[in-house]
Amino acid sequence: NAGVMQNPRHLVRRRGQEARLRCSPMKGHSHVYWYRQLPEEGLKFMVYLQKENIIDESGMPKERFSAEFPKEGPSILRIQQVVRGDSAAYFCASSLRQGADEKLFFGSGTQLSVL
Amino acid sequence: SQQGEEDPQALSIQEGENATMNCSYKTSINNLQWYRQNSGRGLVHLILIRSNEREKHSGRLRVTLDTSKKSSSLLITASRAADTASYFCATDAPPYSNSGGSNYKLTFGKGTLLTVNP
Numbered sequence: 001n002a003g004v005m006q007n008p009r010h011l012v013r014r015r016g017q018e019a020r021l022r023c024s025p026m027k028g029h030s031h032v033y034w035y036r037q038l039p040e041e042g043l044k045f046m047v048y049l050q051k052e053n054i055i056d057e058s059g060m061p062k063e064r065f066s067a068e069f070p071k072e073g074p075s076i077l078r079i080q081q082v083v084r085g086d087s088a089a090y091f092c093a094s095s096l097r098q099g100a101d102e103k104l105f106f107g108s109g110t111q112l113s114v115l
Numbered sequence: 116s117q118q119g120e121e122d123p124q125a126l127s128i129q130e131g132e133n134a135t136m137n138c139s140y141k142t143s144i145n146n147l148q149w150y151r152q153n154s155g156r157g158l159v160h161l162i163l164i165r166s167n168e169r170e171k172h173s174g175r176l177r178v179t180l181d182t183s184k185k186s187s188s189l190l191i192t193a194s195r196a197a198d199t200a201s202y203f204c205a206t207d208a209p210p211y212s213n214s215g216g217s218n219y220k221l222t223f224g225k226g227t228l229l230t231v232n233p
Contacts, residue, residue, distance in 0.1 A: 004157070033219050042203055042223030043158070056220065091157055095219070101146065101165070102218055106157035 002027065004094050004107035005074075012113045013082050021077040021110045025094030032075045033104065034067060037089040049075060082114045121204055121224040129232050134191040136227040138204030139184075145207050146218065147180055149189050152201045152226070161189075161202075196233045201226040 005024040013019050025032050030050055035043040048056040049069035060067065064082075069075040079086055089111050093104040121138050128134055138147070146165045150158040164171045164180045164187065171178045177190040191198055205221040 006157075031219070035221075035223075040225065042225050043205075043221070044223070045220045048219050059220070093158075098219065101163060103160050103163070104219065104221070105160070106150075108155075108157040111155075 004029075004092055004105050006090075006092050006107035006110050008110060009108065010111045010113070012115065014115050015083055016081050019079040019082050019086070019112055019114075021079075021090050021092075021112070022074045023077070023092030023094075023107060024074040025092075026096075026105055029094035029096050029105070031095045031098050032069050033093045033095075034075075034077050035091045035093065035106075037091060037109070039088070043091060046077075079112075082112075084114050087112055087114045121202065121227045123227060124225070125228045125230070127230040127232065128194055130194060130196055132194055132231075134194050134198070134229055134231070136189045136202050136229070138187045138189070138224060140187075140204075140206050140222075141185065142206075144182075147178075147187050148205045148221070149176075149178060149187075150203045150205060150223075152203065154200075158203065191229075194229075194231045196231050199229060199231045201228050203227075 004026055007022050032049045034046040036046055037043045045059040047060050047067045052071050064080045066078045089109045091106050091109045093106045095102045095104050144166055146163050148163045149161045151161055152158045162173050162178050164178050175192045180187045203223045203226045205223045207218045
């Protein structure tokens with residue numbers, strides 16, 4: 001049973017380009033979460049999605065960032081017109097259910113570098 | 116200071132010694148979790164302790180929780196070189212769902228970098 005798969009592992013973009021980060025949850029998991037880790041910082045929650053629904057996007061920047069989890073295929077975190085401050089590690093996590101003691105399984109992350 | 120703040124920031128010990136890391140938080144919580152992150156990798160869940168629990172064990176790991184002091188500690192006994200990693204505590208944030216807690220909006224600290232020298 002493969003874990004949470006993220007790709008690419010490393011992504012380099014120039015300022016103004018678009019970045020698309022992909023996340024395939026663990027098999028059977030329908031809850032997906034995106035977190036961002038800035039250098040020297042802890043992870044910060046961005047968004048929680050279920051299939052075709054955004055449940056909680058309270059951690060997402062209001063502009064340029066969007067996320068989706070379509071009925072088929074991986075979850076996508078999209079960053080338009082990237083800026084240097086977007087350089088960070090972006091982690092995806094998934095869970096089987098949603099509840100107080102439900103464990104989140106994290107992927108290995110995508111390291112985004114904006115030149 | 117932020118919710119879920121670990122100390123020390125860095126800890127270097129010899130193999131076989133015990134390592135203790137602390138975490139402090141500000142708001143009330145439903146549970147507290149500890150994660151490990153090897154360099155360049157994702158987080159691995161180590162242990163979860165509920166707010167009504169005081170101590171929990173898992174193999175060489177021992178976690179304590181003091182809700183009156185809003186603090187937790189992670190003890191790794193008989194450390195090994197393979198334990199070298201960053202360790203993060205994470206707390207869930209209110210408001211809680213009707214199911215008794217909402218665990219996905221975790222607040223992580225900056226972590227403790229543990230180096231175990233062979």
